[in-house]
Amino acid sequence: GAGVSQSPRYKVTKRGQDVALRCDPISGHVSLYWYRQALGQGPEFLTYFNYEAQQDKSGLPNDRFSAERPEGSISTLTIQRTEQRDSAMYRCASSPSDLGNEQFFGPGTRLTVL
């Protein structure tokens, strides 16, 4: 399909393990955003890229979280030494413009840390 895809859709891991979440944006989209969404809450901004440049990472909770988009397309959000509080839905969105006014969201990755 032509939409944003994320993989895996579900990830269960043990505390202390590293996880890598992948986002495939819509082809040609300039901006890519990562959000975290807890149950019953709206999406919480984590970080975003324009092309391959990470413009803002102020939403990343701590230095265990990192993201990259090396070729300006696919992005990976990595969480090192996972903790139970990291359990959430992680959503990726892409936008055709660098203003990011209209973002197209992927289905999300549900992360559960045991």
Place this chain on the structure above:
Amino acid sequence: DQQVKQNSPSLSVQEGRISILNCDYTNSMFDYFLWYKKYPAEGPTFLISISSIKDKNEDGRFTVFLNKSAKHLSLHIVPSQPGDSAVYFCAARGSRNRDDKIIFGKGTRLHILP
């Protein structure tokens, strides 16, 4: 501190009547507002937006009203249809410093009753 507030967690409206979803914001730097709609197990989808230079934007059955002095916006859906049952997120963006973060509210679950 919530910058975008949706104070009604849920709303039930009879099919064919008008649905009004409300949103308040606290940051006067916000200059662009968006509404997203989300079905279960799917990512949020963009619905309609409004720039702060306008007070109304209409797209088919959906109209967004912005009252800058009150820092309030609302989404009107008329007539409401069964397929409108979803969670609606209000979101805001500030662009004066090219800050492209979009801040989301917690969402309002809309139930359209037959």
